[in-house]
Amino acid sequence: MKNFTSLAPDDAMAEAGELPQVKTPPILAEAAFYGLAGEFCRALAPSTEADPTALLAQVLIAFGAACGRGPHLMIDGSRHGVNEFAVIVGQSSKARKGTGWRRTIETLRYSDEEFFEDRVMGGLSSGEGLIFQIRDEVMAFDPKKQEHFVADPGILDKRLLLVEEEFSAILKQVEREGNILSQIVRQAWDSRTLSPLTKNHRIRTTNPHISIVGQITEVELRNRLSEVEIANGFGNRFLWFFVKRSKLLPFGAFFDKSRFFGDRFRQALEFAKTVEGMAMSPGFMKDWAAVYPVLTEAAPGLAGSLTSRQEAHAMRLSMIYALLDQEKVIDSRHLKAALSIIDFVSDSVSYIFGEASGDPVQDKIVKTLDEGSGRMSLTEIHGLFDRHVPKNKLETALNELVRSGKIEVQSIPGENGGRPKTTISRKRI
Numbered sequence: 001m002k003n004f005t006s007l008a009p010d011d012a013m014a015e016a017g018e019l020p021q022v023k024t025p026p027i028l029a030e031a032a033f034y035g036l037a038g039e040f041c042r043a044l045a046p047s048t049e050a051d052p053t054a055l056l057a058q059v060l061i062a063f064g065a066a067c068g069r070g071p072h073l074m075i076d077g078s079r080h081g082v083n084e085f086a087v088i089v090g091q092s093s094k095a096r097k098g099t100g101w102r103r104t105i106e107t108l109r110y111s112d113e114e115f116f117e118d119r120v121m122g123g124l125s126s127g128e129g130l131i132f133q134i135r136d137e138v139m140a141f142d143p144k145k146q147e148h149f150v151a152d153p154g155i156l157d158k159r160l161l162l163v164e165e166e167f168s169a170i171l172k173q174v175e176r177e178g179n180i181l182s183q184i185v186r187q188a189w190d191s192r193t194l195s196p197l198t199k200n201h202r203i204r205t206t207n208p209h210i211s212i213v214g215q216i217t218e219v220e221l222r223n224r225l226s227e228v229e230i231a232n233g234f235g236n237r238f239l240w241f242f243v244k245r246s247k248l249l250p251f252g253a254f255f256d257k258s259r260f261f262g263d264r265f266r267q268a269l270e271f272a273k274t275v276e277g278m279a280m281s282p283g284f285m286k287d288w289a290a291v292y293p294v295l296t297e298a299a300p301g302l303a304g305s306l307t308s309r310q311e312a313h314a315m316r317l318s319m320i321y322a323l324l325d326q327e328k329v330i331d332s333r334h335l336k337a338a339l340s341i342i343d344f345v346s347d348s349v350s351y352i353f354g355e356a357s358g359d360p361v362q363d364k365i366v367k368t369l370d371e372g373s374g375r376m377s378l379t380e381i382h383g384l385f386d387r388h389v390p391k392n393k394l395e396t397a398l399n400e401l402v403r404s405g406k407i408e409v410q411s412i413p414g415e416n417g418g419r420p421k422t423t424i425s426r427k428r429i
Contacts, residue, residue: 023354025091026242026347028053032340034333036268036324037063040107040261047253050100051243053344054088058104058213060341061086063265064320065161065211066108066115067272069191071323073280073315080312081191082272082319086239087167087214089221089352100243101163101213103255110262111269120161125173127184131194134158134205159209167214171224174234182234185212189237218242218352230302236309239341242348271326278319283332291339300404303349310346314338361389361397366406369426378422398424 033041033056041055048055064082072081088100109116124130133155140151164170174182180196187194188210195204216224221240229235280288295311298304317338322330368384369376382394401407408427411420 023351025244026344026351028056028344029340031336032056032344034337035321036261036264037321038337040265043257043261044103044107044255045246047249047255048099048103049245049247049249050103051246053241054100054243055104057086057088057239057241057341058101059108060084060317060320061211061213062104062108062116062161063111063269063324064316065119065159065209066112066269067275067320067323068159069207069209071272071275071278071319071328073278073319075315078312079191080315080319081209082316082323083189083191083209083211084239084313084316084320085185085189085212085214085237086241087216087221089240089242089348090215090217091242091244101165101215106255107258107262108265110259111265115157115159115161119157119159120163122163122165124162124164124170124181127180127194128196128203130160130162130181130184130188130210131196131203131205134160134208134210135203136205138203155205158205158207160211162210162212164212164214167216168220168224170214171216171221171226171229174229175224175226182229182232186233186237212238214238221352230305233309235306238306239313239345240306240348240352241345242351268324268326272323275323275328277328278322279329281329281331284318284330284335287332287335291335295342302353303346306349306353307346310342313345314342317341359397359400361385361393362401362406365397365401365424366426369407369424374426376424378424381424 032038033052037056037059040059041052044055045052061084064084067082069081072079074080105116105120121133134157135152135154137150137154138152139148141148170181173179174185184194184196188208191208191210193204193206194208225235291314292311295314299307314335315338318330318334321334321337322328325334364384365381381398385394398407398409402409405427408425410423410425412423413420
């Protein structure tokens with residue numbers, strides 16, 4: 001087997017300064033492994049092939065799910081609970097995404113056996129199906145007795161943790177015309193009352209507390225995440241974690257501290273269930289004011305669209321870290337840990353999608369320029385789409401690429417006084 005890292009680069013390429021840039025996978029800062037969650041991940045890491053980053057993401061989401069609706073903050077009229085959505089993106093099917101969850105759940109069952117046995121589900125396929133799992137009580141009227149009765153007692157526990165090991169199937173479902181899954185998932189992240197406006201499914205749920213952990217490969221994600229789901233706010237309600245297998249353990253390994261950490265998580269959960277609202281310390285407020293402009297700054301392209309709720313995610317993660325400390329006041333150290341995750345998610349999205357815009361017209365233009373000479377005429381650009389793309393849409397795509405600094409448009413004088421020729425050239429950001 002060749003060791004490609006030992007091969008010398010092509011001399012001509014080196015002299016021309018055209019060495020290909022190798023993307024470096026993102027690295028999660030140590031500050032994210034703060035508190036109980038970090039201690040658990042460091043203790044478990046030697047016993048599993050799963051990436052410690054995946055372990056941490058899943059522990060935080062699962063703990064927030066088990067906490068319920070009590071802990072929350074009201075900010076500018078919006079309610080933020082500790083329910084979060086995350087997707088573990090593996091470099092390949094061998095990234096041990098599922099292994100991380102199975103090892104995590106072994107410990108978390110000791111903290112709240114009823115929740116982690118009964119309220120953790122998968123197989124999400126429709127908005128109505130999601131609501132059914134936490135549906136409200138349904139009353140009906142008996143015309144003979146002239147009285148109302150309970151037709152369906154509903155589900156009292158509104159906590160729900162969805163673990164979707166084939167998240168690509170979810171993305172496939174939301175692409176289907178008429179499927180309301182995307183809408184319901186977005187509302188679930190906001191913790192709003194869920195009620196599909198359909199005649200055949202008159203069900204609803206009030207005060208839901210829904211969290212999601214998904215798993216997908218890098219290739220599947222790039223192929224499945226559609227322009228619509230990027231634009232409508234589905235994608236930016238998720239935290240995207242790029243992970244890889246951490247080590248090789250041919251025979252696995254035994255973790256003998258599940259009960260020890262399970263008891264500690266149980267203590268933190270028992271505290272969290274007594275919390276109704278949360279508060280911010282003066283130190284947190286000072287640091288939050290400093291980072292808020294950066295968190296809310298609009299970023300270009302697909303990566304910017306997928307990370308446009310950074311401030312909300314940072315607030316929710318800070319609350320989860322605080323509850324793990326058995327505190328109802330979030331402090332600077334909780335924010336520091338949360339921001340480390342936000343930085344990693346941003347790096348993950350950039351690593352996975354690069355300069356992609358999310359607009360298929362823009363992306364095809366850039367890809368063609370990159371794979372060719374780096375320069376095309378306007379006529380050739382039109383020919384890329386067999387002239388099936390409307391002129392105004394093509395002009396909008398070109399203008400956006402110019403605005404984002406990815407291309408430049410030049411007008412070259414025609415030969416012998418002829419008409420000038422418009423060319424499109426690639427620019428590197």
